Amino acid sequence: MEHDDKLPTSSSHTVSLLVENKPGVLHRIAGLFSRRGYNIASLTVGPTERPEYSRMTIVVRLSSKTVEQVVRQVQKLVPVVEVRELSPVDLVERELLLVKIRTPEKNHAELRALAETYEAKIVDVSPDALVIEASGNAGKLDALEDRLAQYGIQELCRSGRIALERGFKTLAPPNLK
Amino acid sequence: MAKEKTTGAKAVVKALEAEGVEWVFGVPGGAILPIYDALFDSRTVKHVLVRHEQTGAHAAEGFAHATGKVGVCFGTSGPGATNLVTGIADAYMDSVPMVAITGNVSSSLIGSDAFQEADITGITMPITKHNWLVTDVKDLPRILKEAFYIARTGRPGPVLVDIPKDIQNAEFEFEYPDSVNIPGYHPPVREEPRLKDAAALIRASSRPVIYLGGGVRTSGAYDEVAQFVELVGAPVVTTVHGKGALPESHPQCLGMFGMHGAKFTNYTVQDADLIIALGARFDDRVTGKLSTFAPEAKIVHLDVDPAEISKLVTATVPLVGDLKLLLPQLTEQTRKAFAASGRADIAPWWIKVSAWREKHPLHHAPQGDQFIEPQHVIERIWEKTQGKALVTTGVGKHQMFAAQYWKTIWPRQFITSGGLGTMGFCLPAAIGVQLGKPDALVIGIDGDGSFQMTLQDLATAVDLKLNIKIFILNNLFLGMVHQWQDLFYEKRLSETPLSDLPDLVKLAEAYSCLGLRARKPSELEDVLDRALAHKGGPVIVDIRTRPDAHVYPMVPAGAPLNDMIDGE
Numbered sequence: 001m002e003h004d005d006k007l008p009t010s011s012s013h014t015v016s017l018l019v020e021n022k023p024g025v026l027h028r029i030a031g032l033f034s035r036r037g038y039n040i041a042s043l044t045v046g047p048t049e050r051p052e053y054s055r056m057t058i059v060v061r062l063s064s065k066t067v068e069q070v071v072r073q074v075q076k077l078v079p080v081v082e083v084r085e086l087s088p089v090d091l092v093e094r095e096l097l098l099v100k101i102r103t104p105e106k107n108h109a110e111l112r113a114l115a116e117t118y119e120a121k122i123v124d125v126s127p128d129a130l131v132i133e134a135s136g137n138a139g140k141l142d143a144l145e146d147r148l149a150q151y152g153i154q155e156l157c158r159s160g161r162i163a164l165e166r167g168f169k170t171l172a173p174p175n176l177k
Numbered sequence: 178m179a180k181e182k183t184t185g186a187k188a189v190v191k192a193l194e195a196e197g198v199e200w201v202f203g204v205p206g207g208a209i210l211p212i213y214d215a216l217f218d219s220r221t222v223k224h225v226l227v228r229h230e231q232t233g234a235h236a237a238e239g240f241a242h243a244t245g246k247v248g249v250c251f252g253t254s255g256p257g258a259t260n261l262v263t264g265i266a267d268a269y270m271d272s273v274p275m276v277a278i279t280g281n282v283s284s285s286l287i288g289s290d291a292f293q294e295a296d297i298t299g300i301t302m303p304i305t306k307h308n309w310l311v312t313d314v315k316d317l318p319r320i321l322k323e324a325f326y327i328a329r330t331g332r333p334g335p336v337l338v339d340i341p342k343d344i345q346n347a348e349f350e351f352e353y354p355d356s357v358n359i360p361g362y363h364p365p366v367r368e369e370p371r372l373k374d375a376a377a378l379i380r381a382s383s384r385p386v387i388y389l390g391g392g393v394r395t396s397g398a399y400d401e402v403a404q405f406v407e408l409v410g411a412p413v414v415t416t417v418h419g420k421g422a423l424p425e426s427h428p429q430c431l432g433m434f435g436m437h438g439a440k441f442t443n444y445t446v447q448d449a450d451l452i453i454a455l456g457a458r459f460d461d462r463v464t465g466k467l468s469t470f471a472p473e474a475k476i477v478h479l480d481v482d483p484a485e486i487s488k489l490v491t492a493t494v495p496l497v498g499d500l501k502l503l504l505p506q507l508t509e510q511t512r513k514a515f516a517a518s519g520r521a522d523i524a525p526w527w528i529k530v531s532a533w534r535e536k537h538p539l540h541h542a543p544q545g546d547q548f549i550e551p552q553h554v555i556e557r558i559w560e561k562t563q564g565k566a567l568v569t570t571g572v573g574k575h576q577m578f579a580a581q582y583w584k585t586i587w588p589r590q591f592i593t594s595g596g597l598g599t600m601g602f603c604l605p606a607a608i609g610v611q612l613g614k615p616d617a618l619v620i621g622i623d624g625d626g627s628f629q630m631t632l633q634d635l636a637t638a639v640d641l642k643l644n645i646k647i648f649i650l651n652n653l654f655l656g657m658v659h660q661w662q663d664l665f666y667e668k669r670l671s672e673t674p675l676s677d678l679p680d681l682v683k684l685a686e687a688y689s690c691l692g693l694r695a696r697k698p699s700e701l702e703d704v705l706d707r708a709l710a711h712k713g714g715p716v717i718v719d720i721r722t723r724p725d726a727h728v729y730p731m732v733p734a735g736a737p738l739n740d741m742i743d744g745e
């Protein structure tokens with residue numbers, strides 16, 4: 001018989017959920033994660049193409065086996081219509097980053113150039129500060145953050161991940177298609 | 178059903194009627210008054226006024242356990258609702274179908290810390306299959322329909338519907354739906370069940386074991402299990418909720434395994450090369466230390482709840498589905514596999530198992546003339562009733578003695594709090610069981626500690642003139658904790674001795690029912706006979722048992738399953 005390793009090798013997994021858009025759903029899902037000891041790296045929730053459903057994207061750092069267990073437990077929640085782990089090679093993922101840099105005006109040009117390399121935008125300018133907006137996958141935003149660090153990051157916030165599978169596949173189960 | 182103008186409260190009662198509910202257990206209060214007022218007019222739904230909502234929830238569980246139907250309980254807002262929590266949690270752990278209905282303060286007051294307001298949907302979220310706070314009376318019929326449906330289908334469990342008072346009073350056009358449509362429920366099973374793979378494992382196994390859990394009871398797959406067991410010919414072991422899934426007198430049945438399983442039963446499980454788990458969940462009370470559990474066994478795991486598959490023990494072949502539908506298919510596949518390519522010889526396995534059975538049976542201290550041995554009491558009650566009684570228990574040593582020595586004949590005969598281990602379960606459950614099975618002999622095997630947690634509902638049993646017989650194995654201890662202190666805490670008996678209170682015979686009399694006592698072995702037979710013969714209401718029997726009679730064998734928590742302490 002095989003056994004669960006006590007210290008599984010964990011990696012980042014993207015779990016996508018289609019849930020009924022009703023009060024308390026976020027509470028049910030967050031509660032399930034916390035009581036079963038599944039740590040959430042990030043969670044986003046927002047509307048979908050159908051007003052009665054919301055889409056949640058949850059990033060967890062767990063072993064693949066535990067993620068399977070997460071999916072099965074989440075599927076049991078009544079307002080969860082569908083849940084699946086998205087294959088990392090087969091998905092389009094985005095996060096959004098906003099960074100405020102406190103820096104004298106003389107550096108602005110340099111920052112503008114840097115932002116351009118990362119397809120980022122300067123969305124607010126004042127004499128001694130800039131706000132930069134960037135979107136992309138986690139790796140790209142991490143790299144941008146690193147580059148900006150030397151200018152002095154005053155404030156930073158990053159959204160959780162949102163993701164869709166490539167191709168024509170959708171998350172909705174057959175009875176909803 | 179035709180539409181008719183009615184109130185939310187009346188709609189609740191109409192829904193209960195439509196669901197065929199016979200008994201509801203509860204206590205009224207301000208926030209649920211409209212529903213109680215509506216109940217006053219019902220001709221089919223009868224209400225049992227319990228003295229504590231926890232009892233109401235356990236009685237609903239007892240009723241559901243005994244009948245397989247949904248148990249229903251009521252509570253008012255705030256403390257009424259929170260008193261239900263233990264019973265709801267118990268039902269959740271043991272997959273008991275239950276609908277709990279609570280009143281709440283009016284919608285406009287919710288969130289304002291109003292008098293007797295509690296966020297009971299928030300509180301019960303982790304211990305219900307689902308719950309609802311009703312915000313629009315028009316949703317009420319659909320929600321109630323869904324509530325009953327979810328409680329009883331799939332892996333059954335408790336649900337809670339919280340109804341603010343203004344919603345109970347609101348008027349609307351009532352129509353009870355015929356069917357439910359819940360997009361997120363009943364997820365389609367994705368994989369085809371790998372029946373051929375399972376059958377191949379069974380065919381090749383020379384040391385198979387069949388492991389039956391509470392899922393057999395919830396699916397009602399007794400005949401299907403019996404046919405499978407006969408075909409495979411393997412030793413059968415059960416959990417405490419699997420007791421009765423196959424009569425324990427069946428020659429292949431080795432009884433309960435786990436922390437207090439017989440040695441020969443645990444040895445058999447540990448040495449298996451294949452474990453076929455049917456409606457069971459590899460709880461830590463049965464596996465012992467997980468990493469040493471049945472080291473050579475492959476696992477075929479059949480369960481209706483996909484989340485149980487490979488949760489603790491990785492299934493070699495998972496089979497997700499209802500036992501009643503899937504097991505006959507597995508039997509058929511196995512029959513084909515046997516016919517096509519023969520099977521491994523399991524005769525040597527049986528020789529080994531039988532030798533263990535002979536050498537390491539369950540045993541206890543012989544009944545002397547000084548102390549009454551608790552195990553002996555169970556054996557005597559069994560013999561006197563020929564095992565033809567429905568049994569409920571409290572939680573502790575008496576519960577495990579009952580599990581070991583009450584040889585269960587029928588399904589749904591042995592009713593206990595397994596998953597949550599709730600002291601106080603015995604008497605309330607016995608009330609629900611007797612109402613569900615009015616003609617059955619209902620016996621409680623209780624502990625002195627457990628009994629005192631819900632004894633106030635003796636009044637309810639007397640009100641209803643229930644002939645339940647509660648045998649209290651009175652060791653003047655919180656005995657199971659005492660046992661752990663004796664074994665693992667250097668006999669430091671911190672807070673486990675119980676004073677000899679109350680006088681249980683006088684207590685029974687105070688409740689206008691029969692109280693009996695046996696202090697010495699010489700008094701036992703007569704007291705048991707009188708209790709069993711008594712008609713006209715409950716009997717409380719105070720049986721003084723040897724305080725240091727502990728439950729053996731015992732697998733210490735965290736030890737391997739075959740590493741058992743054998744005390745006597």
Ligand SMILES: Cc1ncc(C[n+]2csc(CCOP(=O)(O)OP(=O)(O)O)c2C)c(N)n1
Binds near residue numbers: 601658
């Ligand atoms: C509500 C609750 N509180 C505490 C416990 C912990 N506990 C488990 S067994 C036990 C002692 C039970 O005593 P008694 O009912 O007299 O049974 P005995 O073990 O003596 O047969 C206790 C306190 C529990 N299971 N349930």
Ligand SMILES: [Mg+2]
Binds near residue numbers: 573624653
């Ligand atoms: Mg005791």
